[in-house]
Amino acid sequence: MSIELPVYRAPMRSRDDAVPRGVGAERALALGICGIGGRVSPPPTTLDAALALADEQSGIRLAWKIERFARAPIGAYAWTRDIDGLSYLGRLAGPWTYDESVEALAADLVHVRACDWILEPVPDDLVPGAVQAAFGRGGRNWQRIRAEGVTPPTAAVWQRYRDEI
Numbered sequence: 001m002s003i004e005l006p007v008y009r010a011p012m013r014s015r016d017d018a019v020p021r022g023v024g025a026e027r028a029l030a031l032g033i034c035g036i037g038g039r040v041s042p043p044p045t046t047l048d049a050a051l052a053l054a055d056e057q058s059g060i061r062l063a064w065k066i067e068r069f070a071r072a073p074i075g076a077y078a079w080t081r082d083i084d085g086l087s088y089l090g091r092l093a094g095p096w097t098y099d100e101s102v103e104a105l106a107a108d109l110v111h112v113r114a115c116d117w118i119l120e121p122v123p124d125d126l127v128p129g130a131v132q133a134a135f136g137r138g139g140r141n142w143q144r145i146r147a148e149g150v151t152p153p154t155a156a157v158w159q160r161y162r163d164e165i
Contacts, residue, residue, distance in 0.1 A: 022083025
């Protein structure tokens with residue numbers, strides 16, 4: 001029996017309203033990363049340090065968000081949307097790291113992981129309904145999409161686009 005990989009909604013939108021909408025997803029697609037916000041100082045070099053700083057500087061909820069993001073398995077699927085609402089599918093390809101670059105800080109996309117993205121938008125009719133519903137609810141959180149049956153159609157989209165490359 002194969003284990004179904006989880007599927008996540010990755011809005012990559014900062015909670016800092018000074019960060020323009022769409023900057024995080026645009027940066028992530030261009031760099032082959034997936035991420036969440038939550039700037040901390042000094043820049044952490046380990047996940048444990050990041051969790052401790054997040055808890056100390058912003059509260060335990062941010063630490064929990066970072067931990068959930070960091071603990072998602074390599075190979076998990078991530079859906080994001082760009083500023084125009086177009087959907088993109090990726091797969092996590094590496095461990096958590098903290099990006100302290102000026103550009104990452106400006107986008108508030110600092111907790112990042114390598115991600116292998118399909119770099120063309122997925123047509124709406126191929127985006128699973130559970131994914132559309134997860135984005136339709138709004139919000140800025142990295143979130144697992146727990147709807148039953150979301151992995152097979154997501155995997156099918158992945159395979160379809162990978163076979164075309």
